[in-house]
Amino acid sequence: MGARMTDPRYGLDRKAALGTLALDSGGSLASVEVAYETYGTLNADASNAILVCHALTGDQHLASAHPRTGKPGWWVRMVGPGKPIDTDRWFVICSNVIGSCLGSSGPASIDPATGRPYGMNFPVITIRDMVRAQAMLIDHLGIDTLAAVVGGSMGGMQALSWAATFPTRLRACVVLASAARHSAQNIAFHEVGRQAIMADPNWANGAYYDGTPPTAGLAVARMAAHITYLSEAGLTAKFGRSLQNRTAKTFGFDADFQVESYLRHQGLSFTDRFDANSYLYITRALDYFDLAEEHGGHLANAFRHSKARFCIVSFDTDWLYPTAESRSVVHALNAAGAPASFVELSSPFGHDAFLLENAALDRVIAGFLGAAA
């Protein structure tokens, strides 16, 4: 225990060099680096580790302040001492996915072949590539089997991909507000975002790292995506048709409505912390995700060899990854005979519900993880 407390592999703001990663595209990525954080203490037999997978624009700052924004970690309400993912009991790992921009290898990293940022020379990656990099990190941390892999949205896809790719290396799998494939509608929204980035003249085919980044395009991409994370009822409750800092319409194109001002703020603040090329690569990875396709067209086959217990959660107002998508996962788990639980929770907040205060979600996660032997 004492040695573990001082082991430089564990703690906040860490980075691991993991060697070469073979990719689904057929290529490989040399000198892969993964940035990560750990919380809690790994026990003597390394059996209490939980990997938490972040969503598209998330990062490894799960329960610690974000270095650029100073804001609390994205799931600090869920992870910590006495919280549903209790760091008094669990050793929690969260890594920045490859392709991203907070320390893991991504398009902004230096290409050893040229000494310049990869830009669009970065290889196209998949969800399974992200998961393989995570598995290399788990090896690096001296962990063979994870007590659980937990993820929401894209993180949930990684959790499913973990169960399919490393069926004996996790004992439990928690999938929140997610899906086993990206639908045509999901792909369509992502294409809007990518086109907004690529239409920004500053994008320069991705070679903007010495100049001005395509913030306008990235902000528009974020605005469009942000709408898909909310629900109509939630937007109406929060903003309605209320005007922003004025009593009458201006009959112009300023942000008259509060909802416009809110979206502009969301879009611009996103550009301070995220790289446009990473957005292109990660949305592409999501679009390519189809777990059934990877297993002969039958989703149940993805879970045939799994040893994990599954917990699938959807939210009734999530129209990005609606309950029907979770049900198709549940159906496949039933067909595979996997021990699986499923619940649809009620929330007015749409897809974002998994990140927000929700007592029922806390109870489900704490109950499911707590029931582990």
Added chain:
Amino acid sequence: MTTPLSGSQILTPAALRPDLAIIAANVAPGSRILDVGCGDGALMAALRDTRGCDARGLELNPDDVATALERGLSVMQGDADTDLADYPDAAFDYAILSQTLQTTMRPHVVLEQLLRIGTRAFVSFPNFAHWRVRASLLWGGRMPVTKLLPLEWYETPNIHHVTIDDFRAFVDTRGIVVEGAWFLNRGVATSAAAANFRAEHAVFLLRSAASGVPPLDSRHHGRRA
């Protein structure tokens, strides 16, 4: 056909509802179970802890699902009327439907599904022909409100009331084999004689005649391959 209930068949977890205690006592150890309408998982937990069963549940109410999850059980939130079709054929040794049949939209389809998913099915339901129910209608002219049918007509979830004789006729005409039947009055076992009049509650153990499963007595209780 009717198996008398002996004292040893009542499970030790005294908290189990009487019909659940009967089911728990008559499930083969180590079997695979689907409890349809499993509530908070009390029966599943008992089957897992006392009989070593691999139990799975289906339950409509998310709070009950959460409670079952806290017990370490695997439960799907879902509706017996629509979600049973998702389960493969013969995936379980027993499918259990306790005090839920009368709340389903299409009880006959649910029963078909139970016998498709499970090699055998336990079905328990309140008997609408119990004398107290009859008396309520006959003398009071009112829909009965009893311990097993505790809600007024407008708020009861029971939309397909059934009697023991109705159920017997139903399984007869469908060629479903009754391997066991238990009758309860005020939670105590009562005889099969005049059960339609005297029993508040019935538990049936069913098997599909077409399933090719050997009769109960010649069968080894044990986990299916």
